[in-house]
Amino acid sequence: MNEIVEGLLAAAGLIVSLDPELVDITFRSLQVTITAVVIAAAIGLPLGAWLAVMRFRARRLVIAVLNALMGLPPVVVGLIVYVLLSRSGPFGVFGLLFTPTAMIIAQVIIVTPLIASIAHQAIRDLWAEYHDLLISLNTSKRQRVATLLWDARRALLTACLAGFGRGIGEVGAIMIVGGNIDHATRVLTTAIALETGKGNFALALGLGFVLIALAIAVNLVIHSLSRTERSGIW
Amino acid sequence: MMSRAFLVLAFALSASVAMADTIRMAVTTSFENSGLADVLLPEIQEELGIEVQLLVVGTGQALRLGEAGDVDAVLVHSRPAEEAFVAAGHATHWREIMYNDFVLIGPSDDPADLASADTAAEALDRIAAAGAPFVSRGDDSGTHQKELALWASADVDPESLGAAYNSVGSGMGAALNTASGLNAYILSDRATWLTFGNRGELALLFSGDPALFNPYSILPVNPERHAHVNFEAVVALEDWLAGPRAADLINSYTVEGETLFVHSAVPR
Secondary structure: OHHHHHHHHHHHHHHHOOOHHHHHHHHHHHHHHHHHHHHHHHHHHHHHHHHHHOOOOOHHHHHHHHHHHOOOOHHHHHHHHHHHHOOOOOOHHHOOOOOHHHHHHHHHHHHHHHHHHHHHHHHHHHHHHHHHHHHHOOOOHHHHHHHHHHHOHHHHHHHHHHHHHHHHOOOHHHHHHHOOOOOOOOOHHHHHHHHHHOOOHHHHHHHHHHHHHHHHHHHHHHHHHHOOOOOOOO | OHHHHHHHHHHHHHOOOOOOOEEEEEEEHHHHHOOHHHHHHHHHHHHHOOEEEEEEEOHHHHHHHHHHOOOOEEEEOOHHHHHHHHHOOOEOOOEEEEEEEEEEEEEOOOOOOHHHOOOHHHHHHHHHHHOOOEEEOOOOOHHHHHHHHHHHHOOOOHHHHHHHEEEOOOOHHHHHHHHHHHOOEEEEEHHHHHHOOOOOOEEEEEOOOHHHEEEEEEEEEOOOOOOOOOHHHHHHHHHHHHOHHHHHHHHOOEEOOEEOOEEOOOOO
């Protein structure tokens, strides 16, 4: 209990003094996860809408696999990306291992199935509602997907925020592919793991509270920018 | 919207472009946890213009990183593993830089009476005889290999200790956290122990046996195996670490008034 109080004090101290190391790793956490979520959304949202609109033989299997991939263990993703990007692996020539790019690649793999699955769920319901209208207007497949994506944007925002939540708190994959290098690939979660390893529980907890506050702040900013969850709008 | 996405992407990618004189070096947790890296790296940056990026892992993983060519150099402390690594051609040579020592940590009331043991082997014998809980790194690190060698010299098979032998398969700090929670005995390097923040009931019970001597060596990854490694910069780094400036910094580095490392490299 005492250590949680110390952790809160440590967090307050770090934020008030704008500790340069904290700013550095917080910025990198945001850089990696936001980039990963933007890429994952660019893949996952159209994929989810396409799966809702299209009818093909293996559709049920694809959706089941996609849903199962939401639970991809980050450690395994990290290990696979590591082996692929290692100098002795197939993509070793690019020298990407232990860079923020490698961390983004790993997080895209983790976050995309989550965003695609939630997007698919939301758009499927909307498609049931819009089906007759869009068919009677003689729209193309592309137009249907675009309409559904736009009209489901609130739910899709939730999908992206869920992806962000999974990415920002993730440590297993980015620890392996990033290597937790000071000033290069250290982010909030890997710093927390490091400080825990040193037995500095107060500092580790402090960083943890900063991470939670950051996640809340990002969600609030997104909601206020997109004008959702305000009184008078249902 | 798309242009913004591209901006973010370009920004993310630009951050990963490697700088000219950067070395990636895999080091053991004990080196990083001691805080010595924070003293040496800024000096290296200033005097040699080389940015050293540290990957903090166990000796086993550090050697794997060197073997795959994912790092330019390796700084570890397990002589038999180092010799095998050089013999396999993964590194051009090994060079001893400094040493520190291992210590036996345990509950401060010391039920196995380590304090009156004469040698490290005898101390381990007493832990086994008392059936006291022991935490092992279990991660193929230099410390783990040292621990296994000590058990062998004590003629005890740690697997025969049963539930009292806890192999945690993690780094030195995490293993110390476990030992602190279980109030168990553990072998640690002195540096990590001195800088460890969560000691609980644990205390340093045994040290000083020459068998606990712990030399650190640097191994440059073989450029004939991996053409991309920054071999010239690694050689410059090695010579600097073996030189008088590094000797000064290493020998004068103390934590809580105790010297942690003794410089032992011979300048060429």
